[in-house]
Amino acid sequence: MTTILEYLFIVRFRKLISKGDRIALLLIVLLYFAIAFLVFRNYQHFQNYILLFFLDTVGYHLQRSDIEILKLKKNYKAILFLEYLIYSLPFYLVLLFKEEFLLITGVLIFNVVLINLPKSNFKTIRYPFNLFNVYWHINFRKYKLIYLFPLLAILIYVAAEYQNHNLIYFVLLVLGIIACSPSFEREQAEEIKRNPYTAEKYLKCQLKNTVINTFYITIPIAVMLCCFQQWEKLLWVGFVFIPPLLNVILKYLYFRNDLMHQIVFVLFIVSSVLSFGASLIAMPFMYKKAIKNLKAIKYAEDSN
Numbered sequence: 280m281t282t283i284l285e286y287l288f289i290v291r292f293r294k295l296i297s298k299g300d301r302i303a304l305l306l307i308v309l310l311y312f313a314i315a316f317l318v319f320r321n322y323q324h325f326q327n328y329i330l331l332f333f334l335d336t337v338g339y340h341l342q343r344s345d346i347e348i349l350k351l352k353k354n355y356k357a358i359l360f361l362e363y364l365i366y367s368l369p370f371y372l373v374l375l376f377k378e379e380f381l382l383i384t385g386v387l388i389f390n391v392v393l394i395n396l397p398k399s400n401f402k403t404i405r406y407p408f409n410l411f412n413v414y415w416h417i418n419f420r421k422y423k424l425i426y427l428f429p430l431l432a433i434l435i436y437v438a439a440e441y442q443n444h445n446l447i448y449f450v451l452l453v454l455g456i457i458a459c460s461p462s463f464e465r466e467q468a469e470e471i472k473r474n475p476y477t478a479e480k481y482l483k484c485q486l487k488n489t490v491i492n493t494f495y496i497t498i499p500i501a502v503m504l505c506c507f508q509q510w511e512k513l514l515w516v517g518f519v520f521i522p523p524l525l526n527v528i529l530k531y532l533y534f535r536n537d538l539m540h541q542i543v544f545v546l547f548i549v550s551s552v553l554s555f556g557a558s559l560i561a562m563p564f565m566y567k568k569a570i571k572n573l574k575a576i577k578y579a580e581d582s583n
Contacts, residue, residue, distance in 0.1 A: 327443055331449070342421075356394050364387075367386075371386075407495050408491075409488045411485065414466075424457055456522075463541065482573055489524055532572060
């Protein structure tokens, strides 16, 4: 039984841990239980958002590529059901201890529906993104990010129906994270060297590309906000553009070290929130440093 559980979690989190790293796997499992414990202790604050903790399973199911292999077994649907039950077990326990039996039933029924959904016949979804940064297309296709938008639209409806403005802020946060994801990918240094643009123009094109593509992904949510007459929340849509623009600059600021890039990005965002945006004053200096790094990459070939 222990071996089966270990195998399931290794498959589930194979992108986050190294092969054979049982300590990292154990830490991830403990983190899940720690989050569930915090939700349990502060259930009154998380009660309206508890279903969000089950969305991880939805995203995983929509992007997994081993279902065709599992279909070779007659009981593959039962395997998937038990697998998703195990993944979300800490949060099921929270609902169980809080006697939320109706919610548990609803989530289980939803999982059954999810497992029985027919596979989409659309092989290719045409995205309107600007192609200067191809990772917008790659990430949306690789991680099936398009499937998040119906869920975000539902959250907007729930927020408007129950006057829960925090859900709208959560949706905008998710949009910001989606817009940041392409900037965490790195093109080859040779691509930068071969590009005919100067370092400054190259960075400006990357920033322009990010603004245009972020605008495209905010349109559906902005339309939903207009439909539900959430006019004051439309102003907050503008804040969605800040994290991806910052992430582009940090990408070239720490082009050789993606881990440092991610750490600084998180720290910068947290400090900006806590200091009401005061950290953003440093962006012009970071912009100049990013240009300097791009110049070093472009001219490195000439010096060889």
